[in-house]
Amino acid sequence: MNSASTPAEDLGGPRRRRGLLVRLLEGVGAAVLGVFRAWMGVIEEVGRAAWIGFWGLANAVIPPVRLRLIAQQIEFIGVQSLPIILLASIFTGAVFSLQSYRAFVTFGAQAMVGGTVGVALTRELGPTLTGLLVSGRAGSAIAAELGSMRVTEQIDALEAMAVDPVSYLVKPRLVAAIVAMPMLTAIFDFVGIAGSYVVSVHVLGLTEPEFMVRLADWVDWEDIWTGLFKAFVFGLIMGTVACYKGFYTRGGAKGVGIATTTAVVVSSVAILVANFFIAWALP
Amino acid sequence: MSGSGSASDFVDPVTGQPGAIVYQGVHKAFGDHHVLRGLDLVVPAERITVVIGRSGTGKSVTIKHIMGLLRPDAGHIWVGDDELTTMSDRELRHIRLRFGMVFQHAALFDSMDVFENVAFPLRQHERLREAEVRAKVGALLDAVGLRGAERKIPSELSGGMRKRVGLARALVRDPAYLLYDEPTTGLDPILTAAMDKLIADTQRAHPGLTSLVISHDMHAVLSIADKIVMLVDGRVAHEGTPDWFRQSDDALVRQFLSGSLDGPMKV
Ligand SMILES: Nc1ncnc2c1ncn2[C@@H]1O[C@H](COP(=O)(O)OP(=O)(O)OP(=O)(O)O)[C@@H](O)[C@H]1O
Ligand SMILES: [Mg+2]
Numbered sequence: 001m002n003s004a005s006t007p008a009e010d011l012g013g014p015r016r017r018r019g020l021l022v023r024l025l026e027g028v029g030a031a032v033l034g035v036f037r038a039w040m041g042v043i044e045e046v047g048r049a050a051w052i053g054f055w056g057l058a059n060a061v062i063p064p065v066r067l068r069l070i071a072q073q074i075e076f077i078g079v080q081s082l083p084i085i086l087l088a089s090i091f092t093g094a095v096f097s098l099q100s101y102r103a104f105v106t107f108g109a110q111a112m113v114g115g116t117v118g119v120a121l122t123r124e125l126g127p128t129l130t131g132l133l134v135s136g137r138a139g140s141a142i143a144a145e146l147g148s149m150r151v152t153e154q155i156d157a158l159e160a161m162a163v164d165p166v167s168y169l170v171k172p173r174l175v176a177a178i179v180a181m182p183m184l185t186a187i188f189d190f191v192g193i194a195g196s197y198v199v200s201v202h203v204l205g206l207t208e209p210e211f212m213v214r215l216a217d218w219v220d221w222e223d224i225w226t227g228l229f230k231a232f233v234f235g236l237i238m239g240t241v242a243c244y245k246g247f248y249t250r251g252g253a254k255g256v257g258i259a260t261t262t263a264v265v266v267s268s269v270a271i272l273v274a275n276f277f278i279a280w281a282l283p
Numbered sequence: 284m285s286g287s288g289s290a291s292d293f294v295d296p297v298t299g300q301p302g303a304i305v306y307q308g309v310h311k312a313f314g315d316h317h318v319l320r321g322l323d324l325v326v327p328a329e330r331i332t333v334v335i336g337r338s339g340t341g342k343s344v345t346i347k348h349i350m351g352l353l354r355p356d357a358g359h360i361w362v363g364d365d366e367l368t369t370m371s372d373r374e375l376r377h378i379r380l381r382f383g384m385v386f387q388h389a390a391l392f393d394s395m396d397v398f399e400n401v402a403f404p405l406r407q408h409e410r411l412r413e414a415e416v417r418a419k420v421g422a423l424l425d426a427v428g429l430r431g432a433e434r435k436i437p438s439e440l441s442g443g444m445r446k447r448v449g450l451a452r453a454l455v456r457d458p459a460y461l462l463y464d465e466p467t468t469g470l471d472p473i474l475t476a477a478m479d480k481l482i483a484d485t486q487r488a489h490p491g492l493t494s495l496v497i498s499h500d501m502h503a504v505l506s507i508a509d510k511i512v513m514l515v516d517g518r519v520a521h522e523g524t525p526d527w528f529r530q531s532d533d534a535l536v537r538q539f540l541s542g543s544l545d546g547p548m549k550v
Contacts, residue, residue, distance in 0.1 A: 145394075153390035160350055160386075161404050162379040 052166065052247060053240035056174040059167040066172055073176030077138040081184055084133055089188040092125055093117060093195030101204050110206055115214030117196040122223040124275070126189040127181075131234030131271040134181060136264055139242040142173050143263035146246025147256035155247070170247065174239040181235030182228045189227065230278050234271045241267040290361035293325045297510045297522055300327035302361070303460065303493040304349055309358035311344060311517075318344050320517035322358070331486050331494040333504045335539065336514030342497045345514070346462050349495075350382060351375030363459070380408065383453030387465040389445035391437040391452070397424070398433040401451045408456065423451040426488070427481060443474035450481065454489075461485070463496040467503055479503040501540055505529065513539065 097117050104110045146169060149155050158165040193215070200206045245263035249255045293302035304326040311319040318341040326332045336342050347353040348360055351367055360367045362378055370378070391400050401420045405411055411419075424430050427447040437445060446466060453461060466482065467475040479500075486494055486507075498504050504511055505525045513521040513528075513536065521528075521536055528536055538546030 148393075152393075153386050153388060154392055156352070157384070157386060157390035157392075159352055160379060160382065160384040161407065162376045163407050164376070 048248070049240055049244040052170060052244045053174065053236065055166045056170040056240070056243060059164075059171040060175050062167065064167070066168065069168070069172035070175050073172045074180055076141075077134065077173070077176045078180030078183060081134055081137055081180070082187070084137060085130060085184050085188055086191055088129060088133055089126075089192040090195035092129060092188075093121065093192035093197075094199045096120060096125070096192075097196040097200045097204070101200065101206075110204070111210040112214055113200050113204075113206065114196070114211040115218035117200075118193055118215040118219040119223055121192045121196075122189050122219055122227045124227075124279075126192060127185045127227045127230035127234060128271065128275050130181065130185045130188045130231060131238065131275075132268050134177075134184060134235075135238045135242075135267040135271065138177070139238045139267050140260050140264045142239070142242035143246040143249075144256055144260045146170075146243060147249035147259040150247065150249045151252050151255060165247075170243045173243055174236070177235040177239030177242075178232060179235070181238070182231040185228060185231035186224075189224065226278075226282055229282075230275060233274055233278060237270045237274060238267045241270060288361065288366070289364040290325075291328070291363075293361075295325040295327035295330075295510065297524060297527075298327040298330055300330055302326060303328035303363065304495070305359075305361040306345075306348070307359045307361075309348065309355045309360060311341070311348070311353065311355050318517050319348075319355070322514075322518060324512060324519055324522075326493060326495055327510055328493050329491060330509035331482070331496060331507055332510045332512060333496045333498055333508040334512045334514060335498060335501070335504055338499075340514045341517050342514060343464055346384075346464055346495065346497060349460075350384065350462070351378055380456070381459045383456070383458035383461045385446065385449045385453050385461070385463040385466050387468060389437070389442075389449040391440075391445055391448055393437045396434050396436050397429065397440070397448050400437070400448055401455055404452065404456045419455060420451075423454055426454075426485075427451045443470050443477065446470070446478060447481065450485070454485065457489070459491065459493065461489075461492055461494045463494070463498075465497050465499065467498065467500045475500060475503065479507050483507045501542070 097113050100116050101110055101113050104112050104116075146155075149169070155165045155169070158168055197211055200211045201208055242263045245259040245266070249259040251258075290303055290305040291301040293305045294300070295302060302325040306322045306324040309319050309322040310317070322341075322345065324345075334342050334345065344353060348355055349362055349367070351370070351372075355368060358368070362381070365374075365378060367375065367378065391397075392403065395403065398420055401423060402416050405416050405419065420433075421430070424433065427450055429444060429447055429451070432440070432444065432448075437448070440448065450466075463482065467478045470478060479502075482494065482496065482503075483506075486492060496504075496508070505528065508525050511521075511523060511525060511528050512519055515535065521531070521533065523531070528540065531537070534547050537543075
């Protein structure tokens with residue numbers, strides 16, 4: 001089989017091999033280019049999102065103030081999130097005290113439940129869960145509302161009427177998110193600890209001092225402030241991502257759906273990532 | 284002439300009116316898609332000009348340029364005494380205060396009722412007492428035949444009603460220029476006739492007004508226009524009075540007027 005190659009195969013061999021090499025290089029090139037493009041896309045998106053976040057905030061000090069719109073959005077993002085925050089915090093506090101009680105009681109340290117729950121809630125669970133819940137509830141609604149305003153030309157109509165849509169639509173939502181998130185987090189912390197107290201004292205049989213002493217001992221103002229600072233950042237993330245996704249929606253009803261889902265996914269992931277880096281940076 | 288001057292330095296060859304809005308050699312491309320290719324157009328003051336042309340020829344792009352929503356790559360655009368191409372975003376926003384725009388799908392704010400939609404431009408740009416706002420909005424809703432619908436929200440309105448609300452909103456600050464982007468597309472023949480009449484009536488009721496209408500509806504075009512402009516490939520192919528268009532034996536014009544599949548334009 002080795003010597004009987006026809007002229008056609010003689011020509012075909014090297015050509016095929018060269019074709020393979022070229023194709024291989026092309027493939028690598030395309031892959032590198034693809035990754036490069038993807039990263040450029042990400043950087044461009046982050047840049048545009050940052051731009052809209054920046055202008056939204058800058059507009060907070062540029063008249064008109066639009067207090068009424070801000071108040072409406074605080075009502076929507078803050079007040080209307082109360083039921084879900086109350087429920088979530090009670091049960092988070094409850095289950096956390098239940099599980100830590102089960103662990104601590106085996107070496108007679110059940111008095112650590114109050115302090116553990118208190119620190120965990122104020123530093124981590126309060127801000128993070130509030131951030132995720134509010135992203136799911138209000139972030140999706142913001143993206144859907146702005147997205148449908150975009151695809152039905154309502155944002156163009158604002159422009160056409162010489163009203164800056166960033167000032168009119170983005171600023172109130174961003175400011176409201178930044179204001180509402182720490183408030184909701186504070187409520188989450190307080191109600192979560194209350195839920196923990198009820199379960200610990202009235203279900204698991206801890207005495208009140210057992211629960212309270214370590215709580216008061218371990219939870220510093222610093223823990224609380226750290227948590228509220230995180231909530232502020234999460235509010236900024238949620239507001240920016242939701243406004244950005246909604247504001248630049250394309251492609252009709254389907255585009256609105258995509259904007260809504262990606263707003264929730266991106267802001268949730270961004271909140272979790274930011275949470276780690278804040279925890280890392282702060283003592 | 285470039286950069287300075289005024290739209291009124293140009294005279295419209297069709298109506299003999301001075302220009303209110305003037306395009307001179309305007310080019311606009313999106314990437315490698317060259318939409319406007321040297322557009323020269325005089326929109327006569329205090330008249331109704333109708334722009335016709337096939338879907339995708341750049342009619343909406345043309346309108347967006349005078350609103351300053353798009354900027355030309357080359358050429359000049361005058362609105363009254365102002366030349367737009369050298370203006371900052373802030374100055375452009377100021378130019379928009381002189382315009383009213385009726386959107387193809389009305390673009391009403393669906394978070395507000397009819398009254399608040401029409402009152403919106405007043406609330407944003409003027410300090411009026413509530414009674415004055417109510418009087419102005421009421422008068423306009425009367426004019427467009429929607430008295431009594433003040434507290435309805437846009438989703439409760441039919442397409443025709445929405446467009447009329449959109450017209451009332453566009454008129455509420457007494458604009459010098461009124462732009463309509465396909466005001467009758469998607470309406471039934473009767474509503475279309477009603478909308479055409481409304482456009483003509485509006486023009487008559489506001490003597491200083493300059494109207495620019497984009498339309499596919501040839502019947503309306505021939506009945507309400509003072510000047511008709513036909514865009515082909517991002518340039519003015521023909522302009523003239525409705526009578527000129529009716530009598531023209533240009534193949535392109537004939538095909539457009541009759542809506543025929545045979546002719547120089549291919550689907
Ligand atoms: N912002 C934009 N970015 C990219 N391309 C655009 C943009 N706006 C318009 N175009 C393109 O420019 C061309 C002209 O668009 P335009 O909306 O002006 O068409 P039209 O004449 O108004 O058509 P229709 O009658 O369907 O409304 C289209 O091919 C469109 O894809
Ligand atoms: Mg159009």
